[in-house]
Amino acid sequence: MAHATSLFAVLYGVWLALSGHYTLYFLLVGAVCVALVVAIAMRMDVVDREGHPMHLTWRVPGYWAWLMWEIMTSAVDVSRRVLAPRLRIDPVLERLPTSQKTDIGRAIYANSITLTPGTVSTDLRDGMVQVHALTSGAIERLRQGEMDARVTKLEGES
Amino acid sequence: MVQDIVSWLLIAGGAFFVMVGGVGLVRMPDFFTRLHPASVTDTMGAGLLLTGFMVQAGASLVTVKLVLILVFLLFTSPTAAHALAHAALLDGLKPWTGKKDGAP
Amino acid sequence: MFMAATAALLVTIALALARAFAGPSVYDRVLAVNSIGTKTVLLIAALGFLAGRPDFLDISLLYALINFVGTIAVLRFIRQSRAQEGN
Numbered sequence: 001m002a003h004a005t006s007l008f009a010v011l012y013g014v015w016l017a018l019s020g021h022y023t024l025y026f027l028l029v030g031a032v033c034v035a036l037v038v039a040i041a042m043r044m045d046v047v048d049r050e051g052h053p054m055h056l057t058w059r060v061p062g063y064w065a066w067l068m069w070e071i072m073t074s075a076v077d078v079s080r081r082v083l084a085p086r087l088r089i090d091p092v093l094e095r096l097p098t099s100q101k102t103d104i105g106r107a108i109y110a111n112s113i114t115l116t117p118g119t120v121s122t123d124l125r126d127g128m129v130q131v132h133a134l135t136s137g138a139i140e141r142l143r144q145g146e147m148d149a150r151v152t153k154l155e156g157e158s
Numbered sequence: 159m160v161q162d163i164v165s166w167l168l169i170a171g172g173a174f175f176v177m178v179g180g181v182g183l184v185r186m187p188d189f190f191t192r193l194h195p196a197s198v199t200d201t202m203g204a205g206l207l208l209t210g211f212m213v214q215a216g217a218s219l220v221t222v223k224l225v226l227i228l229v230f231l232l233f234t235s236p237t238a239a240h241a242l243a244h245a246a247l248l249d250g251l252k253p254w255t256g257k258k259d260g261a262p
Numbered sequence: 263m264f265m266a267a268t269a270a271l272l273v274t275i276a277l278a279l280a281r282a283f284a285g286p287s288v289y290d291r292v293l294a295v296n297s298i299g300t301k302t303v304l305l306i307a308a309l310g311f312l313a314g315r316p317d318f319l320d321i322s323l324l325y326a327l328i329n330f331v332g333t334i335a336v337l338r339f340i341r342q343s344r345a346q347e348g349n
Contacts, residue, residue: 017222018320075175075202082182082195091191093253114236117198120190122243132243132253134194166263173270176301180274183281183297189290192281196297199274207267207304211311223319227307227326231300234330238296245337246289249344 003047006054008038050104056154063154070147071116078117078134090136095128099148105155112147165213172207179203188254189246193239200235204228264312271305292336299329 015030016022041047049055081088100106110121110129118138123130133139142148175198182195208228212221275298282294303326310318 014226017219017226018323020219071201071205075198078182078194078198079175079178079202082178082185082198087185087187089186089191091188091253091255093190110240111233111236114197114239115201115232117201118194120193120197120243121240122247130247132190132193134191169263169267173267176274176304177270179297180277183294184277189287189293192290192293196293199297200300204300204304208307210267211307214311215316220316220319223316223323224307227303227319227323230323230326231303234326235300238330238333241334241337242289242293242296245341246287248341249289251287251289 003049003052003054004038004042007041007047007052008034011037050102053104055156059154059156063150066150067112067115074119074138075117077138081134089134091132091134092136092139093122093130093132094139095130096139096142096148098124098127098129099145099152100155101152102155105151108154109148109151112151113142116147161213161216165210168206168210168213172203172205172210175199175206176203189251190243190253193243197235197239200231200239204231264308267308268305268312271301271308275301275305288340292333292340295336296329296333299325299332303329 011034012030015034019026019030038047041051046052098106098109100109106124106127106129110124113119113121113129113131118134119142120132121129122132131139131142133142179195179197179199182198183192186192186195205228208224208231212224215221215224278294278297278301282291282298285291303322306318306322306325310316310322
């Protein structure tokens with residue numbers, strides 16, 4: 001029930017932000033629509049820890065800040081390589097282990113890998129993630145496991 | 159005034175990274191390497207441009223919408239890139255490794 | 263400065279379009295089209311500021327949604343038609 005309430009609040013917030021009209025009629029129509037969406041989501045059985053992971057809310061901002069820094073540095077690195085007169089790349093495809101316990105943790109890890117320029121996750125199964133990297137340096141960074149450890153900490157299931 | 163300078167810098171930076179992504183898309187030797195510059199555009203390019211727009215818009219509903227667009231792009235673009243790379247691998251596309259001979 | 267952003271976006275769209283025509287694989291084309299979609303989202307937002315009409319942002323948001331769903335749909339379609347060829 002807590003998940004449904006939180007989903008309702010988030011969706012209603014989006015409605016308010018996008019509509020921009022604050023008359024009684026619009027507020028009521030919005031509430032009805034959002035309630036309908038939450039009801040459908042509950043019928044689909046996706047309103048749970050996995051479908052609406054609100055237990056991550058307090059730890060996510062710190063992780064995002066770190067990820068943003070990571071994205072900036074690797075974006076600059078990739079841009080340098082793209083603009084260099086001679087292409088200095090040595091792409092590799094490799095499987096790396098993941099230490100997350102839940103599917104959502106692994107999904108966050110794989111998505112973070114893809115979001116960081118220079119590395120793309122291409123497959124995720126059996127607790128391993130397959131990564132294509134533009135350079136062997138990028139895959140070396142991943143293998144050191146800082147991102148993996150941070151996502152496991154974010155996930156918080158020990 | 160300060161607001162204008164900050165947003166100008168952010169927008170110029172965003173425009174630069176967007177262009178880098180475009181150049182990379184043309185320059186890179188194969189599909190998998192092309193994914194990387196595309197992700198520069200999606201993260202840095204879009205992020206800086208939209209942040210620049212936010213600074214220009216100030217505290218208003220417009221900024222909220224820009225944040226929504228940015229969050230949405232940041233959530234969907236890795237998913238799309240992963241789906242693309244996964245589909246290409248399943249289809250048997252071989253990643254380029256830079257070896258002149260031997261490699262298929 | 264919105265003009266400069268718009269120009270950069272248009273140049274990039276042209277480059278991505280070149281990649282979409284050149285291919286060689288169908289995935290290169292889908293990647294290029296997806297990339298053009300992302301840039302279109304930004305372009306619509308920039309045009310909204312340029313024209314002084316922030317309502318454009320709603321269209322931009324909607325385009326981001328459609329672009330994502332479109333890419334996934336095309337990939338599904340490719341996979342399905344490949345699977346049928348295989349049999």
